[in-house]
Amino acid sequence: MPNQQIARGVFLAAVALFFAVNALRYPIGTLAHAGPGLFPLLICAPLLIIALATIVQARLADPEPLQFSPRNIALIMASLIGFVIASEYVNVTVGIIVLVFVAGFAANSYSWVRNLKIAIGLIVVAFIFQRFLGLNLRLL
């Protein structure tokens, strides 16, 4: 298990460096006439310092393990992407079925009947949204 605090420092440093490297590609200008790159660069500097301080602090403190279980987040992501693809190529009704049945794997127990009931309920809700709130959903 990687150390949570070190992982946090590395994550923050990576974000700071990403923005800093990109900001350098834009005109910096002077302080009096700031270009588009100046302000992001000024923000990246303290962020990078915080990231480094976090890493240093982590070396001194007791390590905390990083708890990360990829299964549930992967299932949720898959269900969302499935919803978009199914809604785009078929229709939102199929999208809802895909969403509910894929996300259902992340639940404590898996039940076809329950998923079917949820999906029917949500299709009804989507119908109400389309009819009464004027939402542009392609249900059929």
Added chain:
Amino acid sequence: MEVLNNLAFGFGHALTPENLLYCAIGCVVGTLVGLLPGLGPLATISLLLPLTYSIPTGGALIMLAGIYYGAQYGDSVSAITMKIPHASSIVACIDGYQMTLKGKTGLALFTAGVSSFIGGTVAIVVLASLAPTLGTIALKFGPTDYCALMLFGFFCVSFVTTGSLLNGMAMCLLGVLLGQVGTDLETGLERFTMGLPSLVDGVSLVSLALGCFGIAEITKNLDAKEERTPFNGKIKLMPTWPEFKRIIPSALRGSVVGSFLGILPGGGPTIAQFAAYGLDKKVSKYKDEIGSGAIEGVAGQAAADEAAARTSFIPLMSIGIPENAVMALMMAAFIIKGIQPGPNMIAKHPDLFWGLVASMWIGNCFLLLLNVPLVRFWLSVFKIPYNVLFPSILFFCCIGTFSINNSLHDIYTTAAFGLIGYIMMRLSLDPAPLMLGFILGPMLEEYFRRSMLLSRGSFLTFFEHPISATLLSILGLFIAWQIYATLKGRRTTLAPADPHAASG
């Protein structure tokens, strides 16, 4: 007298059937959301933001405000009955849940309801009298003062909400950077868009909020694999007269503390609850009972909670700077509706301001009427198993994102922020300061550039203006104190280890 006049004007606006309906919807939805796990006020407000596009401005703001303080109340109900706080009612868990264990759930809920009402009422008086005054002071603020005020807010929020200044500041800065994505307003250059057309207008606020607060939260709850046991106990609501008499002084104390702490940057309901609870523990007549299920332990914090939730509107509406993440979202709602919150808002849109203030009191009555007698009905919400709830919340996140631009592809952005939000959560990084940074980021840049332009590139300008100089000096002292405390803390933890090492 002028305040009364203005309030009467406000009530005239808030009491229209339409606005009453929006207020009621806001309170009901808010309470529901406060009760349910997996959706906090932040996620709900962002979920319903697109819906408010078609509602008239006054109604939309009244509804969103109702959601916010309704959620605060609903949260305390779940904290008292089942010891599960979702957003902020950590303090209600202590004495509230103890009272439930003693079989006094009804009394605790009644106390919380009545105290919230008292707290809300006091806060509205504060709001109505203070916001216009503060607004006139805010007119004297220059760009440097605004910059300093925002930085000050970042520090306070980081320190208060996350407890760790480093983590909180990192999230604020990250939020500011995310706010930079999109077209630069002064030069028209596209920044950090990575060539994606969907990012040209900047990161969508709704996607960010739903990803970080909706999807990440759902996944966290799924990881925890907890099954909640619904509350099945008896509820006897009406208190006896001696019990009722105990509520009042504590609630009034809580209201004052809450109203005050709600105004300060970084303040808000959570810190107000702790302060009110601490105060009751010191000065209450029944202080020995607090901690083991005393009425005072519930009344003070509930009043402070509601009071702070309402007075936190003061900095937003009078200065134009939101002091916490929820207020930052409210500010986004104002801006979507074409209203710039700030010193000119009250003068320019008196109907909106006074209507909103009056609607808060009406919302107070709604909450009391709806929630105290109907609390049994609300508790039945807990019987919905999470396995049914979470696919529905996911679906609503999709619909919320879709409805902004009628674009399915925006859901990819929401999913991406869900993943990022989940990673941040596993790294113990709190997304609330990120939200504040994200919304204030573009403003911070604009004011910074303006002050640099006026001073011809000299940083000294921040110390030449009295307001910004004061704020920055306080910040400097605060940071120095933090560094000193950290170093001292390290020395004391190392010191006992040293002799041991020497002897060993």
